[in-house]
Amino acid sequence: MSDCIFCKIVAGEIPCTRVYEDDQTLVFMDIGPIIKGHMLVIPKQHHDPITETPDDVLGHLIAVVKKIAAAQKKALKCDGCNIIQNNGVCSGQAVPHLHFHVIPRFEKDGHTWNWAAKKYDDMQEMKQLAEAVASALTP
């Protein structure tokens, strides 16, 4: 897409610090890292959001995500990682071109997510939401 920053990066019109690429995929450094070493895995073709992305594209992307996580572990000696894929402005997605964040994590890196877990009013409320979503599943 002509007005998409990530498409321009793929096309070489905007520079990036490249980590890996193959026919379908580009991996480059996030310039605003949560933890230094934070990378983005994107499809070269424009897709967005995840619900509009073909399964085979997603399957390849998640295999590259795994490959990057393994290389980060080996090279950076990190203790773990966050894999994050946001959809929609409300979710925190900044660029509307499908991307997976691969964020290396260290035991004392000082970062905590705002994991503010809520509670259901009762089991019935949770069950009704489960049933509503189950009913909307496509085969």
Next chain:
Amino acid sequence: MSDCIFCKIVAGEIPCTRVYEDDQTLVFMDIGPIIKGHMLVIPKQHHDPITETPDDVLGHLIAVVKKIAAAQKKALKCDGCNIIQNNGVCSGQAVPHLHFHVIPRFEKDGHTWNWAAKKYDDMQEMKQLAEAVASALTP
């Protein structure tokens, strides 16, 4: 694994509020939702972390994640979603059995992640990390 909470859920030894299942995958409600409707997609076989999980298992899981995100959108009328897969206690992972969080998001749901982006000292620092990880990639 005998001491794994999610393996016990798969085995039916611990109850869950089920949304979907197939031969390889179980989807159930997170009892501590970030946003109500928050679901977990897990492989029935025990795998952990992502770097030790076969590509074909990951490919199937991400296709189910997409299916769940689409059904949430249809049933809950959410505006977006977060897909999160944490690896290691340092990352925030609470149960060491691979799982993808699928969290429905709404424009005014009041949740914000602690997306505290840092800065590299200079381009050289970022480039060195990229090169170190690129060198550690397995073919």
